[in-house]
Amino acid sequence: MRFGYNETCLEHDTGPRHPETADRLRAIRRGLAKRHGVEYVEAAPAEKSTVAAVHEDAYVDEFHDFCRSGGGNWDPDTVAVEQSWVAALASAGLAEWAARTALDGDDGRDTPFSLGRPPGHHAVEDDAMGFCFFNNAAVAAQAVIDDGLAERVAIFDWDVHHGNGTQDIFYDRDDVFYASIHEDGLYPGTGELEETGESGAEGTTLNVPLRAGAGDADYVYSFEEAIAPAVERFDPDLFIVSAGFDAHRHDPISRMRVSTEGYAMLTAHVRKLCDDTDAAIAFVLEGGYGLDTLSEGVAIVHETFDGRHAMEPDEDPADKNIDLIDDVRDVHGLGSK
Known part of the structure; x- marks a missing residue:
């Protein structure tokens, strides 16, 4: 893969006890x-x-003025210093690069993955929250639409937290499809199954709020049986993965059970979907707060695009999650399984 990276992102200093630190990129x-x-x-x-x-x-x-004045706590979780302004612009620029180069034809072993921080998917139109200042994936999607490089963009968010900012920004837009698999009830408490879009964009938001403890089989089943058919129907030109790795079973701030191999499985299914729909694909880093599991997750995505074959789940999805996907399919008019 080709990884977008900018040393400026290391200068966003959140302090020694914050989970979102420059050590993640290192x-x-x-x-x-x-x-x-x-x-x-x-x-x-x-x-x-x-x-x-x-x-x-x-x-x-x-936000610019806040950083120029030295920064501080924007809210209890979201911290900035003077250099956070340029780091946030750099992080958004990396996501924009990933989207543009994917549409230029970079794929296979050249598939782009932007390694920026601060992350973005919680940032809403008029506020920062959840460690996020600019919504990197949204910036990237809007930039390629504005420049006429894509008519429709799909964003798939596999971070363990719901990307409320991305959903909100595009909630009334019929040219951007947002799908999220996340832990139900976890911060920020959004992402209900019934949230599907509004004002002519109904059906362009798809949420899969899995209960705590979901693992590889539940994630793969959710993607294959709900998200993939909805994306096929939407037929995007570009598919952006908001790639957080905090659903890993050893991540310190979630209760999900995805393995490192599980991220390989998801990557393989995403790649197949994009091959089937002829969509360009780009990855944008979001969360992931166990340093070992984060680095393993990014590496397994790279290895999957470098020719490594992903395994299939060695267990079945939980009955409660099968029922949930039946409900998602019903809400989105995909039929029942």
């Missing part, structure tokens, strides 16, 4: 150093106007 780099075929690209930061295409001007200016 751990990923160490893990990838052991792998074959890794290439790094330093992409340009996003323009302020590009970020403002999905965020309100007043909020963007407020």
Whole structure:
């Protein structure tokens, strides 16, 4: 894979006890150093106007002023320093690079993966939250739509937390499809099955709120039986994966049971879906707070695109999750299994 990376992202200093630290990127780099075929690209930061295409001007200016004044706690969880402004622009720019290069034809072993921080999927139009300031995946999707490079973009969020910001930004848009598999009831408490879009965009938001303890089989089943057919119907030009790795069974802040191999399974199914629909594919880093499991997760995605064959789940999905997917399929008019 080709990894977008910018040292500026290390300068976003959240302090010694915060889970979202620069050590996350350092751990990923160490893990990838052991792998074959890794290439790094330093992409340009996003323009302020590009970020403002999905965020309100007043909020963007407020965040800029906040950083120029030295930063601090935006809220109890979301921290900034002076350099967080340029780091956030760099992170958004890396996501934009990934989307553009995917649409330019980078695929297979050249598939782009942006390794930016701060992450983005909780950032809403007019506010920062959940460690996020600019919604990187949303910035990328909007940029390629605005430039006429794509008419329809799908965003699949496998982070353990629901990407409320991404959902909110595109909730009334029929040209962006947002799908999320997340832990039900976990921060920020959004992402209900019944949330499907509004104002002519009904059906372009799909949520799978799995109960705590879901593992590889539950995630693969959810993707294959609900998300894949909905994406096929939407027929996107670009498929962005908001790739958080905090659903890993050893991540310190979630209760899910996805294995490292489970991320390989998801990656293989995503790649097949994009092959079947002729959609370009790009990855954008979100969460993941166990340094070893985060680096293993990113590395297994790379290895899957580098030719490694993913296993299939060695167990069946839980009955309660089969029932949940039946409900998702019913709500979205996909029929029952």
